[in-house]
Amino acid sequence: MTAATIFFAALFYAATVILVVGLAYKIVDYARTPAPLKIPTTPAPTTGGGVALRMLREVALFESLFKSNLWIWVFAILFHGALLLVLMRHLRYFTEPVWFWVGWVQPFGLYAGFAMVVGLLGLWGRRFVVERIRYISTPSDHLMLALLAGIGLSGLGMRFLLHTDIVAVKAFFLGLMRFDIQPLPSHPGLYIHLTLVALLMIVFPMSKLLHAPGVFFSPTRNQVDNPRQKRHLAPWAAELDTRN
Amino acid sequence: MAAPEFAVPELKEFRAIPALQPGVMAHSKPNVANEKINEAIGFPGELVENWQEKAIDKMGDLLSKYRSLKVYLDSCVHCGACTDKCHYFLGTGDPKNMPVARQDLLRNVYRRYFTPAGKLFPKLVGATDLTREVLDDWYKYFYQCSECRRCSVFCPYGIDTAEITMAGRAIMDSVGLGQKYANEILGKVIRIGNNLGLPGPALEDTLQGLEEDVKEETGLDVRFPVDVKGAEVLLITPSADFFAEPHIDSLIGYAKVFHAAGISWTLSSKASEAGNFGLFNGSYEMMRKVALRIREAALELGSKRIVVGECGHAWRVAYSYWNTLTGVGAGGDDPFARQLQSQLDLRYKQPMHICEFTWDLIQRDALKFDKDANDHRIVTFHDSCNVARASRMGDTPGGQFEIPRNIIRAVANKYFEMPHGSTHEQTFCCGGGGGVLTDELTEIRVKGALPRMDALNHVVQANGVNFMATICAICKAQFTKVLPYYKFNRGMVGGVHQLVSTAIRLGDK
Structure with a gap:
C-alpha cells in the first residue's frame, strides 16, 4: 500500500462526506425555509403538472437561458450535456457488472469529453471577451472553470496520451465502496485528475455550484400560479392572523 | 426643486448594448426619510449607531424567512445572461445597474458573513465587509431598481433581483436609512x-x-x-x-x-x-x-x-x-x-x-361601443411590469396580456403592437416603478425609460401611433413626466378605461 493510495482513499472518503453532508444540509435548509409569498414569474403554469414541466424544460433545456443569450446557452448546453454523458461513462468505474446502458454510453461519453472542454472554454472565453461579464467575474469564477477544464483535460490526457491502468483504478474505487482499499496505480495524470475531482466535490456545497439544487427551490420557477384559488400561508406569517 | 442637468439619450431604431461606464450613476440617490417619517411607521428615526451589526442581524432574519433570498444569493453563477436586460443599465451603462451586479452588492456581504468560503477567503469569492461605502452603494443602486422582474424572466435559475432589492431596502429601513418618498406615503396610507x-x-x-x-x-x-x-x-x-x-x-x-x-x-x-x-x-x-x-x-x-x-x-x-x-x-x-x-x-x-x-361584460354583450369615437387615436399598449410578470388575469396563463388588448380592440379601430422583445413578459418598465417615482430621481427615471421610448418611437414612426394605453397609475404618472424629455406629447399616455370611456354607449342600448 503506497502513501499515495492511502492519501487518495482518505481524500475521497472526506470529499464524499463533505459533498453528501454539505448538499444534504443545504437542501434541507432550502426546503425548510418558508416562501411566504406567491412569486412565480408569470405567465406561469396553473397546475402542479405544469410546474413540473416548466422545471423539466428549465433543467433539461435551459429554457430561460435560451430566451436570454444564445451564445451562453450553446456553451452551457454543450458543457452540461457533455458532463452528464461523461459522468454516465464513468459509472463503469463504480459498478460490477457494468450496467447495460452504461455500456451503450461509452462511445458517446468519449466524444463528450471533448465537447465538455469546448463548452468550458467557450464559457471561459466570454469572461475575457465580453466586457460586462469580465466586470462581474470574480477569481473564484475563473478558478471554477479552471478546475472543471483541468478535470476534463487530465481525463482526456489519460485516454489519449498517457494511459493508466484503468482496471486497477476500477478496483481502487470498488474497494473504496466496500471499505477494502486496493492499490491505486502510480500515474501523475491520474493523481491530478483525482485531486481536482475531489476538490470539486469539496467545494460543491459551499460555492455557486449550489445552482444545481438551487434551481429546484427557486420560487419564481417552482410555484403554481393559483393565489386566488388557494390561500398560501407560511407558518411565521400565519401567526400574524391570530394577533388581530 | 430643479432636477440636475443631464443629457437625454437619443432614440434609435437599433441600439447596441452600451459600453460600461463605471460610476456614471453613482450620484443618483433618493432623499433620506427624516426621523418623523421613519418613526411614524415604526422604523428607527435615523441611522442607528450599531447599524452594521443590526443590518447583519436583519439579513439573517430575512434569510430565515424568505427562501427566495437564500436560494438566490447562493445560486448565481455569474453567467451574464441578465447583464443586458435591465432598462436602467441599457439607459445608463452603469455596470452596477446590471442585475447581477446589483445583486452582488448584497450577495458579497452575504458571502462575507454567512458562508464559509466568504469568511475564509473573501477576496477569492468577492466577499466584502459591510462598510459605509457598501451601505451607500446599497442606498444608491437599490433605488435604481424598479423591481420590474424583467431579469427574472431571463435568469436560468429564475433569480429575481426584485427579491434582492426588497431585502436590501428592508435592511436599510431596519437600521434607520429609509427613503423619504416611499416611507412618507406609507405613513399616509x-x-x-x-x-x-x-x-x-x-x-x-x-x-x-x-x-x-x-x-x-x-x-x-x-x-x-x-x-x-x-x-x-x-x-x-x-x-x-x-x-x-x-x-x-x-x-x-x-x-x-x-x-x-x-x-x-x-x-x-x-x-x-x-x-x-x-x-x-x-x-x-x-x-x-x-x-x-x-x-x-x-x-x-x-x-x-x-x-x-x-x-x-x-x-x-x-x-x-x-x-x-x-x-x-x-x-x-x-x-x-x-x-x-x-x-x-x-x-x-x-x-x-x-x-x-x-x-367579461363585453363577452356577454352587456356593453355597447361606438368604436369610431376613438378614431382620432392610433393606439399601442404598454404592458406594465407587475401585471405582466407577477400576476395574471382570466383563466389561462397570459390572460394578463390578452384581456387588456381584447378590450382595446373592442373599443378602438386602430391598434398596433410595439416591437417583439418589448411587450408581454419581456416588457420594459416605464422607468418609474418600484418606489422611484420621485423628483430627485428624475435622471434615472428618464434614462430608464429609454428602451420603452425606443419601442414607442418605432410604432410612432411606422404606424403614426399617438396613444399609449396602459393599466398602471405609476406608468401613467411616469410617462406623463418623461415623454416630453423624448420630444413626445405628454398626453400620449392614458388608461385602457379611458378608451372605454370614450367609446362606451350609455343609456341607449
Whole structure:
C-alpha cells in the first residue's frame, strides 16, 4: 500500500462526506425555509403538472437561458450535456457488472469529453471577451472553470496520451465502496485528475455550484400560479392572523 | 426643486448594448426619510449607531424567512445572461445597474458573513465587509431598481433581483436609512387610507365634482358612490385616479362601465388606495398592514365582490398576495380567511381586475361601443411590469396580456403592437416603478425609460401611433413626466378605461 493510495482513499472518503453532508444540509435548509409569498414569474403554469414541466424544460433545456443569450446557452448546453454523458461513462468505474446502458454510453461519453472542454472554454472565453461579464467575474469564477477544464483535460490526457491502468483504478474505487482499499496505480495524470475531482466535490456545497439544487427551490420557477384559488400561508406569517 | 442637468439619450431604431461606464450613476440617490417619517411607521428615526451589526442581524432574519433570498444569493453563477436586460443599465451603462451586479452588492456581504468560503477567503469569492461605502452603494443602486422582474424572466435559475432589492431596502429601513418618498406615503396610507393623504370629505367632494362633469358630458347621472353599504362591488383603485391626469379619465371609464352594466358599486373612504408601497421596501408586515384596510372596508360594507382599478403593483399585491395577507380570495380554510370569504360571492374571481370585469361584460354583450369615437387615436399598449410578470388575469396563463388588448380592440379601430422583445413578459418598465417615482430621481427615471421610448418611437414612426394605453397609475404618472424629455406629447399616455370611456354607449342600448 503506497502513501499515495492511502492519501487518495482518505481524500475521497472526506470529499464524499463533505459533498453528501454539505448538499444534504443545504437542501434541507432550502426546503425548510418558508416562501411566504406567491412569486412565480408569470405567465406561469396553473397546475402542479405544469410546474413540473416548466422545471423539466428549465433543467433539461435551459429554457430561460435560451430566451436570454444564445451564445451562453450553446456553451452551457454543450458543457452540461457533455458532463452528464461523461459522468454516465464513468459509472463503469463504480459498478460490477457494468450496467447495460452504461455500456451503450461509452462511445458517446468519449466524444463528450471533448465537447465538455469546448463548452468550458467557450464559457471561459466570454469572461475575457465580453466586457460586462469580465466586470462581474470574480477569481473564484475563473478558478471554477479552471478546475472543471483541468478535470476534463487530465481525463482526456489519460485516454489519449498517457494511459493508466484503468482496471486497477476500477478496483481502487470498488474497494473504496466496500471499505477494502486496493492499490491505486502510480500515474501523475491520474493523481491530478483525482485531486481536482475531489476538490470539486469539496467545494460543491459551499460555492455557486449550489445552482444545481438551487434551481429546484427557486420560487419564481417552482410555484403554481393559483393565489386566488388557494390561500398560501407560511407558518411565521400565519401567526400574524391570530394577533388581530 | 430643479432636477440636475443631464443629457437625454437619443432614440434609435437599433441600439447596441452600451459600453460600461463605471460610476456614471453613482450620484443618483433618493432623499433620506427624516426621523418623523421613519418613526411614524415604526422604523428607527435615523441611522442607528450599531447599524452594521443590526443590518447583519436583519439579513439573517430575512434569510430565515424568505427562501427566495437564500436560494438566490447562493445560486448565481455569474453567467451574464441578465447583464443586458435591465432598462436602467441599457439607459445608463452603469455596470452596477446590471442585475447581477446589483445583486452582488448584497450577495458579497452575504458571502462575507454567512458562508464559509466568504469568511475564509473573501477576496477569492468577492466577499466584502459591510462598510459605509457598501451601505451607500446599497442606498444608491437599490433605488435604481424598479423591481420590474424583467431579469427574472431571463435568469436560468429564475433569480429575481426584485427579491434582492426588497431585502436590501428592508435592511436599510431596519437600521434607520429609509427613503423619504416611499416611507412618507406609507405613513399616509396607514394613517389616512390613501397615498395622497386625502381625507374622506375631500374624496367625496372630488367624486361629486366628477359626477357633475360626467353629467355635463353625457347628460346622464353616472354615479361615483362612496361607502355605500350593501353595494355589490367594492372598487379599490389607486388614489391617483381621483386627482391626476390622465388617471381620472379611467376612473370615469370604470364608473361608466358599472353604470352601463347596472351593477351597484362603491368606493371606500377607509380603503381609498389600491397601491401598496409595502411591496417596494420588502416589508411583509407593512404590506399586510396596508392591505388589511381593504379587508376591513369589505367587511364593514358587506361587499360581495372586490374589483381593482388600473394599477400595476397594486394588482400584483391584490392578485398574488391579498389572499395570503388579508383573505381576499378563495380556498382559505382558517377562521381569519373564512370570515371574509363566506361573505364574498365566490362565483366570481376574488379579487377581480377591472379589465377582467369589463372584458367579461363585453363577452356577454352587456356593453355597447361606438368604436369610431376613438378614431382620432392610433393606439399601442404598454404592458406594465407587475401585471405582466407577477400576476395574471382570466383563466389561462397570459390572460394578463390578452384581456387588456381584447378590450382595446373592442373599443378602438386602430391598434398596433410595439416591437417583439418589448411587450408581454419581456416588457420594459416605464422607468418609474418600484418606489422611484420621485423628483430627485428624475435622471434615472428618464434614462430608464429609454428602451420603452425606443419601442414607442418605432410604432410612432411606422404606424403614426399617438396613444399609449396602459393599466398602471405609476406608468401613467411616469410617462406623463418623461415623454416630453423624448420630444413626445405628454398626453400620449392614458388608461385602457379611458378608451372605454370614450367609446362606451350609455343609456341607449
